[in-house]
Amino acid sequence: MMARRAGRVAAPVSSGLAGAAAASEGRRAVATGATSASGGTAVVWFKATDLRLHDHGPLSKAHAAHSHVVHVMCIDPRWFGASPTGFAKTGFHRARFLSESVADLARSLAARGSSLVVRASRPEVALPAVAAACGASAVYAHSEVCSEELAADRAVRAALHGLPSPVRLSQCWGNTLHDVADLPFDASSDTPQVFSQFRRLVEAKCKPRPPLPPPPALRPAPPGFAAGTSPHGLAMLPLDGGGPGSQPPHSHAAVRPLPASAVDAVLAGRVPMAWELGCALPPGMDTSALRPVAPPAGVGLPPGVALASGPGATSGGAVPPDAPAAPAAPAPALSARQVECGGLRDPRCAIQLFGGETAALARLRLYLWDEDRLREYKQTRNGMAGQGFSSKLSPWLAVGALSPRQVAAEVARYERERVANESTYWLLFELLWRDYFRFACIGWGSDVFRLAGPKRALDPGRGWSRDPAVWGPWTRAQTGYPLVDACMRELTQSGFMSNRGRQNVASFLARDLEADWRVGAEWFESLLADHDPCSNYGNWTYVAGVGADPREDRYFSIPKQARNYDGHGTFMRLWLPEVAGFSPEQLARPQDYPQGLDVVRRRAKLAFQENAHLTDEVAIKRAVAKGRYWVREIHATHALHKYRSIKKRYY
Missing domain, CATH: 1.10.579.10 (DNA Cyclobutane Dipyrimidine Photolyase, subunit A, domain 3)
Incomplete structure (x- = not known):
């Protein structure tokens, strides 16, 4: 969820993968019903990357192996700090999508007779408290890859182990098209460094596993655990000293607590909205262009949102590329609370994003089946205006409201029932790119967050400015x-x-x-x-x-x-x-474009100053040709002539 600047973490990831691979074997038993409930209570830890009921290994495993299960989601205050450059780590749009996804998960669990415990706290604080309160013997969760998520996992494991009655953390792999245990190489050390090599190996020797169905019946929480539930399906539990400001014994990290409004929402049995989490609107956002937008058919309105009626209200299902632009008359700027609670969105956007598994499956159905757009995906995927030019499934994949294996299964059904062509393959090809980066990051560690990147080398001729x-x-x-x-x-x-x-x-x-x-x-x-x-x-x-x-x-x-x-x-x-x-x-x-011309002139001047010391014509040609876009795009054709014409024309 956050920007990283930590040291390499390849070794901890590698050790975690061994457990993930072993746990993935258990998932096969879960899928075939080979595991039966053995009694006791388990906790399922939902993260910000697996907010769904379908194809959820920890969920399936917990309900197959235990007689009582509690579902927990922790909204971590570390997600809402500042990045090294000073940007909000989780801005308004992403926070709203996340909040909607958690609320949808709570509704889905409530519809199946269960509930979701939401805590506005770090998981290493909240999970031990919940596990102790319900007498759990195990916490089930997905494995992670990147440094901050791995650090959170280690903190949770240590806190659970430190309880008077230690609780084990059981993790399994998920959220990729292919399972880490099925790869024909060791992801922690041998992932090919080039995507084409990765693709050829995986396509030749791997096959995606079928997605796991949701558990046929959800196990209840232990008797007396929840005092009651809200209309949204959230378990209403006191914080019991585990609020966002408290520190577990093993942690000395200073973490700024979430706003009181977020904690109040949780105590009231609601998922905190983006504005309650302290998320302001992005700098420069034009609120006069926003309109009330209803979610697609079958998708519930997010809790706390009341759409304004009137001619400006639109549907979230399909927004035409020629949607009206912002009105000419200036309008007062709106707050994040007004925008979110009013259900306001920009109708010009290629797609109106509503979080949650319900909306994810609706989008998948619309794109593949209702509008039959998959057959032309490869030809249209580079479009820029309109909702139908690409699948646009990535937001739901990112929060785990949609499993990539579920997408692959639907594509396979589409190929059986309608058509199999280059476009149907290309959607799976894009999911392979997603897999590639996830598996490659296991070996790269925190190099992927460093300036020199996985190559560990920088072009000295480039500025790499932070100005x-x-x-x-x-x-x-x-x-x-x-x-x-x-x-x-x-x-x-x-x-x-x-x-x-x-x-x-x-x-x-x-x-x-x-x-x-x-x-x-x-x-x-x-x-x-x-x-x-x-x-x-x-x-x-x-x-x-x-x-x-x-x-x-x-x-x-x-x-x-x-x-x-x-x-x-x-x-x-x-x-x-x-x-x-x-x-x-x-x-x-x-x-x-006048403003663009000013930029060109400024960049050309900088290029001139950087190369003013060069006297050799060949060296000048190389320097100018090496990524000097601002020089290349001004009318002359010969590299040296470009350089001299800029000098003569502007200086």
Whole structure:
């Protein structure tokens, strides 16, 4: 959930994988019903990455092996601190999506006669308290990969072991298409460093396991454990000294507690909303563009939300790419509470994101079956405007409201019942990318969060700047390049950005602005509803040239990308009303955009100053040609001529 700057953690991960592999064998017995309840009480620890009932190994194992089960979700205050650059680690959009996902899980458990205990506390504080209160002998949870999540697991294990009656932490692998135990290599040391090699090995020797169904019947909590439940299915328990400000004996970490509003919500039997967790709206968000948006059919309205009636209300199922832009008349800025409680969202966004397993399965059904879009996925996946151009399942995969194996099973059924083609394969191909980054991060450890990345090498010719004057316009969608600014504005307004947009804005920040790529990764981590540390940081290292990309100096030309993927300017005009009168070519070439011309001039001046000491023409050519986008895009063609023409024209 948070940005990392810790040391390498490959060794602890490796030891954890041995237990995960052994536990995965137990899952097979669970799936076939070979394990029967043996009595006693278990706790299922739901995390921010597995908020579902289907294909949930710890849930299935606990209900098969115990006569009583308690379900717990801990909202960790460490998720809501500040990143090294100073951004909110979990921003408003991601917090709202998470809150909705937890609330949906609580409703699903309540519908099956069970409940969810939600605690606004660190898991190493809350889980031992709940385990002691219900007399549990085991806590079941999924295994982790990244440093902060692993640290939380170790803290929980130590706290459970330190109880008067020690409680074991049983973990198993999950949340990937392939199980770690099925890989044809040791993930902690031998994961191929190039994706194509990984793909060939896995496709040749692995097959995804079928998803586990939800337990046929949920075991009850032990008698007398819960004093009662709220209408939302949350167990109403006192904090018993385990509030967010308390410290377990083994921990000396200073953790800022969550706001009192979050604790009050939990005590009242509600899942805290984003505003109650202290999440403010993203800087620069235009609240005048927001409208009440109802969730898709079959998806419940999040608790605490009351949609305003009127002509501005829209459905969350499908928003057309030509949705109205922001009104011309200025409107008072709204607070995070007003936006969230009013169900306000930007109707221009490619998809309206509602958290939870119910919404995830509805989206999967809509994309594959109702609209039959999977058959053309490969051809449309690089679109930028409209909800149907790609699956957009990543937000639900990120919070675990949807299992990748469930997606694979539905794709297989689609291939049997409708069509099997390159597009159906390509959706699984994208899930393989997700697997690759997760397994690769096991071996990379915290290198994936360092400036030099998994390559452990930096190009000395690049600036890697952390100066806000360099990256600030990028975060504010004020670079002067319409394609970049439109993507960044959609992110600010909605918590979503297309895959094509992400590649372009990441390349722009890392290659063109020559900023520290981790600034961009932290900004994505804060705002993207589908943030996953392995995929987010892995992709950023890839684009920045410090990751697993076998190509040297991969680069995205923004004008070329604008022409290829938004040739009519539909997406750019949708998010930038100020350029509504620009032609497609003016939108593609930022030199014709006054603000963009200023940026070009500033960057060209910097390029000139950096290379002013060079006298050899060959050296000058190499320096200018090496990623100097600002120079390349000004009219001259020959590298040396570009350099000299800039000097003559502007200085």
